[in-house]
Amino acid sequence: MKIVMVGTGYVGLVSGTCFADIGHDVVCIDIDEEKIEKLTKGVIPIFEPGLDALVKNNVEAGRLTFSTSLKENMPGADAIFIAVGTPSAADGKADLQYVYAVAEEIAANLKDYTLIVDKSTVPVGTGKEVEAIIKKKYKGGFDVVSCPEFLREGSAIKDFSRSDRVVIGVRTEKAAKIMLDIFAPIKCEKVVTTVESSELIKYASNAFLATKISFINEIAHICEKSGADVEEVAHGVGLDKRIGPKFLKAGIGWGGSCFPKDVKALDQIAGSHGYDFKLLKSVIEVNQHQRQHFVDKIKKHFIDIKGKNFGVLGLAFKGNTDDIRESAAIDIIQRLVKEGAKVDCFDYEATANAKEILKDTVTYYEDPYKCVADNDAVLLVTEWPQFLELDWRQIKESLNEPVLFDGRNLLSPEKMREIGFTYYSVGQNHEEK
Ligand SMILES: NC(=O)c1ccc[n+]([C@@H]2O[C@H](COP(=O)([O-])OP(=O)(O)OC[C@H]3O[C@@H](n4cnc5c(N)ncnc54)[C@H](O)[C@@H]3O)[C@@H](O)[C@H]2O)c1
Structure with missing residues (x-):
């Protein structure tokens, strides 16, 4: 099948490439010429x-x-996927300007029956809006x-080829059939729903995962006050099927390109x-507090962090990515710099x-050992597996x-203390009253 993927970012490039890999003919489009x-x-x-x-x-x-022209690549397409960004607007709502701009462009150039597939994360009702935009210009x-x-x-x-599920929100049997054909080589459950349910499934999934993390971070606070160990607690809890x-790892909280904006957007959707x-408002608040709590721990140890030097391992919002959007690591660094620390x-x-x-508020290193040397403490804030080695x-x-x-509870407390570190992690250090 011929697939046009509009938006060649993390989602568009990965899913476009994976569609090609399962045998489709794919062109990835982006307005970013570079x-x-x-x-x-x-x-x-x-x-x-x-x-x-x-x-x-x-x-x-x-x-x-790859191409910069949607118009030139539309003829003959079986499906046009929209995979452009839906960032947070100032009020927390999803900013749909990029999705609507693509819908307008499709409307202006559509000639034959085509499937317009929204892959971007969008609030319930966006599918209807996209339909209306296209109907205005294309009959x-x-x-x-x-x-x-x-x-x-x-x-x-791996997530593409071994998906837990593919969610397909449709209005017609024809659309469902084409989508099931596109995804036929992917062996997993295909969940066919209404467009509205499908739109909400995405937000509900991300909000639930964020809630799970904020929940275990709340438990971590009780651990620090009571002498329990959150790693032991999470293990015991998580064995309940x-x-x-998963997502029961205590730490400095969630970040990234999706959870923060999607959780805020779902709160806005509910409000609208x-x-x-x-519950969701608390999930956000707990997450924000988690970052400051980590900084407070550092301040408690040093009393005054002005002029202190910290070697920080990690900038990405999680390991195995270069993405720093809403990274807790960056947030923590900014808080430390604001208080006069050198990073x-x-x-x-x-x-x-x-x-x-x-x-230039911090100094960058290409070697982890050189980064931490001669500092007053090392802070581990991204769970790169290489840090274990x-x-x-x-x-x-x-x-x-x-x-x-250790803001990610990545290392072994026993091993680190045996080496001679004063080791702080999350939900494992009993605060003496
Ligand atoms: N990144 C993730 O892990 C992830 C996971 C699941 C869902 N999503 C969702 O997928 C969507 C895309 O996310 P992303 O991380 O890939 O975003 P991104 O910012 O990495 O990529 C978006 C791309 O769209 C391009 N673009 C914008 N307007 C365009 C237009 N009119 N025509 C062509 N290209 C255009 C941009 O230049 C950019 O390259 C978002 O809604 C996001 O919430 C992201």
């Missing part, structure tokens, strides 16, 4: 494990191309479908329908992106003071 030029030359603009090889294979096989047949994306940055390619072990989603930073992939935000004895020897704040 991005398309890079991709045409074989340069991948984002870091996503395995993506460069997959793009290369599918370009060479003639199934994947022929078309279907608008909702097909939210559930990939996780860092494991996006009704709950499950006259419902006050109290040295290191990340495996996210430094270039972080420089755009942090500018560092020589922590060498790090301890290179510090002014052997103090380690």
Whole structure:
């Protein structure tokens, strides 16, 4: 089938490439000329494990191309996927200007029956709006479908081929059939719903996952006050199959390109329908507090952090990505800098992106050991698996003071204390009254 993917960001590039890999003929479109030029030359603009090889294979096989023109690539398309950004507007609502701009462009150039598939995360009712925009200019047949994306940055390619489910929101049997054909090679449950249910499934999923993390972070506070260990508690709780072990990791809280904006947007969606989603408001508040709580722990240890030097390991919002959008690591660094601390930073992939935000308020390193050396403490704020493999004895020897704040509960407290660190993590250090 011929698929046009509009928006070649994390979602569009990964899913477009994966569609090509299962045999479809795909063209990825973006208005960012520099991005398309890079991709045409074989340069991948984002870091996503395995993506460069997959793009290369599918370009060479003639199934994947890149272009800046939607209009030129619409003729003959079976489906046009919209995968543009839906960032938060100032009031927390999803900003739909990019989705609507693509809908307008499709409306102006549509000639035959085509499936318009919304892959961007959009509030309930957006499908209807897109239909209305197209109907105004195009009188022929078309279907608008909702097909939210559930990939996780860092494991996006695996997530595509081994999805838990594919959600397809449709109004007609014809649209459902085409979508089921497109996804036929993917072996997982295909959930066919109304457009509205599908739109809400995406927000409800992200909000639930964010709630799970905020919940365990609340438990972590009780642990710190009572002497329980949140890692032990989470393990014991997660073994209950009704709950499950995932997203029960205490730490400095969730961030990234999706959870913060989607949780806020769902709260706004609820409000716009006259419902006050109290639980979600608390989930957001707990998450914000979690970051300050980490900074407060550092302040409690040092009393005054003005002029203190910290080596910070991690900038990305999570491991295995270069994405720093709403990164808790960046937020914590900004809070420390504001209080007069000096910060040295290191990340495996996210430094270039972080420089755009942090500018010259911190010093950047290309080597984790050089980053932390001669500092007053090391702060681990992104769960890169490589941090587990560092020589922590060498790090301890290179510090002014052997103090380690592990904001991701990544390391073993026993091992770190045996090495000689004063080791702080989340929900594991009993605060003496
Ligand atoms: N990143 C994720 O992990 C993830 C996961 C699931 C769902 N989503 C959702 O998918 C959507 C896309 O997210 P993303 O992270 O890929 O965003 P992104 O910002 O990485 O990419 C969006 C791309 O769309 C392009 N674009 C904007 N307007 C355009 C237009 N008129 N024509 C062509 N291209 C245009 C931009 O230039 C950009 O390259 C969002 O709604 C997001 O919430 C993201």
